[in-house]
Amino acid sequence: MIIIMAGGRSSRMGREKPVLKVGNRPMLLRVYEEAKKVDEVLVALSRNTPKTRELCLREGIPFVETPGKGYVEDLIYLLREFGPFISVSADLPFVRASDFLAIKKAFDGKTSLTGVLPLRLVPKDLKPIVYKGYAIVGLNAVGTEGEEFFELSNPLLALNVNTPEELKLANRIACLVGK
Template sequence: MAGGKGSRMSLTGEKLLLKYKKPVILHVLDALRDSNCFSKILAITSSNSPQTKKFLEENSIELFNTPGDGYVNDLNLVLKSLNDFVLIASADLPFLDGDIIKKIITQCNLENVWTTIIITKKFLDSLHLSSDYWFEFENQQCCYSGISLVNAEKILTMENISEKFIIIDDKRIAFNLNTKQDYDLLGTA
């Protein structure tokens, strides 16, 4: 998912092109490739991030352009066009690597239509990270990592989907660039 506005960052440029050794989006693309788990990598873009789209085109990444109507609407549009298992990953996870992707895939039950990887508040607090979106799961405060494994063939709409959750408290998926403070903290890593 690479088509967001990145509005919480309050930047003049685009969030996914921020550098941590290389543009953040390349960390995610390299992790997906390095996992050797996928036959295709598809970047979901929109008019909200034209420089990111151009960067991806210049790097020969296959694109799926969406209207940029919001995460859920854009994702629904993409999933309707696919008939396979899909790993959805936010493109702002600079520590993502192939090993954690393999771990996620092996922990997911392929019988589930939608499995979302979540992180506990306790773990995020230990990293000095925060989230704006918390929910209760197994008597713990948790938040979304930006990673899900979905059987797109079984999805007609984004409504009434039975979502399963797996907690994986791992820095490689917990560190998600949402704010300027997150980026500043990344610089100290």
């Protein structure tokens, strides 16, 4: 199962990110359409995201309500409710089905996998979160025993849309890549 994390407060953006458009499509729909090519998909919402809930209802996308206390707290809640799963942030507009497939194949259902990109693959204009020499991306496998890094190869996973500037960049990229 793939769960799209779409219940955050979007404090840096100032508005609900999952419904914001990249390439004339809400980011949530971009992520959902790629994820559903690989597995069953559920969207994790909270009281913080009423417009995202409306979008899911309108599009017939299955969702679950989380407490909305924070990203980690919601992951723990979802793990208790559903068992191990693949998680992806709703603000990764350029995630591809092949990215989901790669992490799904590597996931044993126990050891959590944190999706990372080697820094050499990160486009120069992006400023991702860097940890132990890798860019951390919002695609992970959530298990019950330990954690390992999992290297991905899609450079555009380094673009997590958290700010108005990143949204503008994502729209420029969408125009360039035709998506």
